[in-house]
Amino acid sequence: MGEIIAIVNQKGGVGKTTTAVNLAASLAISRNRVLLIDLDPQANATAGFGINGKIITHTVYELFISDVGIKDLVIPTEMKTLYVLPSNERLIGAEVELVDMPSREFILKKKLEQVKDDFDFIFIDCPPSLGLLTVNALVAAKSVIIPIQCEYYALEGLGRIVGIINQIKNSFNSSLEIAGIALVMVDLRTNLTREVIREVKNYFQDKVFKTLIPRNIRLSEAPSFGKPAILYASFSKGARSYLNLAKEVKRNAEKS
Amino acid sequence: MGEIIAIVNQKGGVGKTTTAVNLAASLAISRNRVLLIDLDPQANATAGFGINGKIITHTVYELFISDVGIKDLVIPTEMKTLYVLPSNERLIGAEVELVDMPSREFILKKKLEQVKDDFDFIFIDCPPSLGLLTVNALVAAKSVIIPIQCEYYALEGLGRIVGIINQIKNSFNSSLEIAGIALVMVDLRTNLTREVIREVKNYFQDKVFKTLIPRNIRLSEAPSFGKPAILYASFSKGARSYLNLAKEVKRNAEKS
Numbered sequence A, B: 001m002g003e004i005i006a007i008v009n010q011k012g013g014v015g016k017t018t019t020a021v022n023l024a025a026s027l028a029i030s031r032n033r034v035l036l037i038d039l040d041p042q043a044n045a046t047a048g049f050g051i052n053g054k055i056i057t058h059t060v061y062e063l064f065i066s067d068v069g070i071k072d073l074v075i076p077t078e079m080k081t082l083y084v085l086p087s088n089e090r091l092i093g094a095e096v097e098l099v100d101m102p103s104r105e106f107i108l109k110k111k112l113e114q115v116k117d118d119f120d121f122i123f124i125d126c127p128p129s130l131g132l133l134t135v136n137a138l139v140a141a142k143s144v145i146i147p148i149q150c151e152y153y154a155l156e157g158l159g160r161i162v163g164i165i166n167q168i169k170n171s172f173n174s175s176l177e178i179a180g181i182a183l184v185m186v187d188l189r190t191n192l193t194r195e196v197i198r199e200v201k202n203y204f205q206d207k208v209f210k211t212l213i214p215r216n217i218r219l220s221e222a223p224s225f226g227k228p229a230i231l232y233a234s235f236s237k238g239a240r241s242y243l244n245l246a247k248e249v250k251r252n253a254e255k256s
């Protein structure tokens, strides 16, 4: 299968990492073979699995700047079929160092060739920018999930992310599709949430996942215990909503 | 006075814009002369005052790449003593274009010389990164406010922002100080919030502002009406907390 999915949105703090970590874990719990790649120098997805990025010598940074293969970099997690390609601060240098590299947009795509068939799903958690790291993710990916926080400012940048995806589709990766829009931190009691949902459904039509991810304290507590929500608080609304989203993602992937 | 304050945190979505917009408005309401500079290509601070960045020809981008002065770029707002230096998507190009410019770190500082005495407070809203735009803000500023969301991931990157501030202080701007740490989106009912507040106070000691900014729906609704909270919902907890924070910022500025 080797479904490669990038989690992208240049707006900061909108739930990219929370979505990447919990989708990966929700698919792994039902024995799908999953790889989570942390492409953010903040290394939140790495920390979300309790891995201390600061003490690791081989991270995704080394993947970009040396000949080391992915197989030598992935780290097992407490979930049997889930592996993480960790990140740390050194990745900050990559945005600048990639600029002068030949086929700089294709580095991640080429390296992923080696492991594509070893995993059913490969998720790439992206930083809050549309620089060369995110471009590498969009070139390597088959599809994109865009988490959208139900807030006014979160609506402002949607045109840009769609623009970039179309640019990449027309230049480097003709098979790139939008897998779906994930509405997150949903609080149906507020007008703002309902208004944002209406606007997003207007704009993206049937691309919007049916599963809504509620604002749920367990989702923000879980990373402080180094666990995805399904392990930290498996009966919580947050954990269950990501299980439902994972089912939807898997069902859509099998159809395409 | 001309107190130049940068609002900085590379972690995304932690309340930088909300803090910049509402501090600026809270000081302007009591007749302080205030300039808000939007240094983020997402242009959320611009949208927060109902200004449509897409239709403006002269923005902060032109400030960096041409000889135009700040006086020709500032836009009045519905608040008599508050002006905005707007942004839009064109600013995305600046991060790359600045790389080869002479004294690229000092461009904003030099341009601000012209207007420093026309304002009591100048706030600079920064993007979620520590690139050349944020460096320009840190070189131009006298002090920095770091908003910290009461979440686990928000703690991860604190070492980095403090590191950058010290680097700038030692190289380009010896008078740069931390004006304070603003704890935002506080919900005292949760363990996570109380834990984060404890850790932040441990790390930053008396640099933490006494005013806590609660999570308050009016703060996230206000930008959809193009107004700061003090004009949209003046009696809300959110608006009042920023009034208190503004008082604290002003008091500290007069002492130093």
Ligand SMILES: Nc1ncnc2c1ncn2[C@@H]1O[C@H](COP(=O)(O)OP(=O)(O)OP(=O)(O)O)[C@@H](O)[C@H]1O
Pocket (backbone or CB within 6 Å): A011, A012, A013, A014, A015, A016, A017, A018, A019, A040, A042, A044, A126, A127, A128, A184, A185, A186, A213, A214, A215, A216, A217, A219, A220, A221, A238, B011, B012, B013, B151, B152, B153, B154
């Ligand atoms: N559904 C939710 N309910 C409650 N809290 C959430 C939810 N989703 C995310 N959070 C919290 O909101 C904050 C932002 O989420 P997250 O870090 O996943 O966003 P991000 O888009 O990855 O941020 P960045 O742009 O910095 O990479 C985190 O502290 C996270 O724990």
Ligand SMILES: Nc1ncnc2c1ncn2[C@@H]1O[C@H](COP(=O)(O)OP(=O)(O)OP(=O)(O)O)[C@@H](O)[C@H]1O
Pocket (backbone or CB within 6 Å): A011, A012, A013, A151, A152, A153, A154, B011, B012, B013, B014, B015, B016, B017, B018, B019, B040, B042, B044, B126, B127, B128, B184, B185, B186, B213, B214, B215, B216, B217, B219, B220, B221, B238
């Ligand atoms: N105290 C608060 N209560 C409720 N919502 C808030 C509060 N502060 C900010 N928000 C909302 O949280 C979201 C993130 O805040 P904001 O956009 O100000 O963060 P930022 O750090 O400027 O983000 P970016 O990194 O993208 O620039 C916004 O939708 C905002 O309306």
Ligand SMILES: [Mg+2]
Pocket (backbone or CB within 6 Å): A016, A017, A018, A040, A044, A125, A126, A127
């Ligand atoms: Mg993230």
Ligand SMILES: [Mg+2]
Pocket (backbone or CB within 6 Å): B016, B017, B018, B040, B044, B125, B126, B127
């Ligand atoms: Mg902002």
